[in-house]
Amino acid sequence: MLSPTRIYVEPAAALLPRGREVLDRFPDAERVEVDSHWRIPELHGDEANARRWVRIKREALVLGVKKSLSARPNGRSAHFIAPSTANGCAMACAYCYVPRRKGYSNPITVFANIDQITGYLARHVGRQGHMTEPGQIDDRAWVYDIGENSDCSADALVSDNVKDLVQLFRGLPTAKASFATKYVNRDLLDWDPRHRTRVRFSLMPERTAKLLDIRTSPVAERLAALDDFRAAGYEVHVNLSPVVVHDGWLDDWRELLESLGDAASPATRDQLAAEVIMLTHNQPLHEVNLRWHPQAEDLLWRPDLQEVKRSEGGGVNVRYRRGLKRELLDSFLALVEAHAPYLRVRYAF
Structure with missing residues (x-):
């Protein structure tokens, strides 16, 4: 997954204890001093790097300082989005929105x-x-998403930041941490979260995941981890996302839902809940994907089914057409009810 040969370092980060720990963890990596983790031309913003993305993600690491700290209200996955302890990812999912913010290769x-x-x-x-008011996010605790811009399971390969967050929330009786992941890192099983961290394993049918979920853990491995993480003291949920429409998509999801029921014990199913997210794609990402993984775009870019939606930041996104999306989502939710009736859907859009 990661074999850093070069670490780009902000000087202030190298002076902090966590920064020194990261550098000591990879002693053979070349160190390159940079003014800002946001501005590294050979990593960020160069679309010509498209064919080198996987190599960049495997071999490059950036060490910086988070300048602004804020907890933004959310309302879907969590009550608040916590300040990031990392951004970027070692994985390369073809539909991921995070790379748009920092140049598409976007290593950790x-x-x-x-x-x-x-x-x-x-x-x-x-x-x-x-x-005081229970809701779909949680009945009793304020939930903080600690992994909006990265995958915490992969981040834990690099530093103890995620472990520190799990330990922090372990001692906060009114709050929980939460993160979604596509990578099974069994080191997390030893952290004793005491039910104060919610891990949301992202799932999609294996046939689709092999094409779109690049460098992630196989879906079967994610399913096999559900019971182990619940037994280790995590609250375990699933993200059924993104839901990508193609020939045979409902049959593929039916098989996955049946596999989910087989993999999860009664104790895990009793506390299991799901988020359902239909695909949203992005025109610039589509154009870049055509340079390195055009097969993915056969599923992701469907002008016959999609319409343009301008994001708050002015970007050109595409989603399934409004009326059609409602029909597709209703069909999907009916499938969940029929084949995974124990699975509470917290929200779907």
């Missing part, structure tokens, strides 16, 4: 000022007090 950037981040989060949780 680790933030070394973890003590500032955990301190901020502890204070933010304290200001919320006790949650």
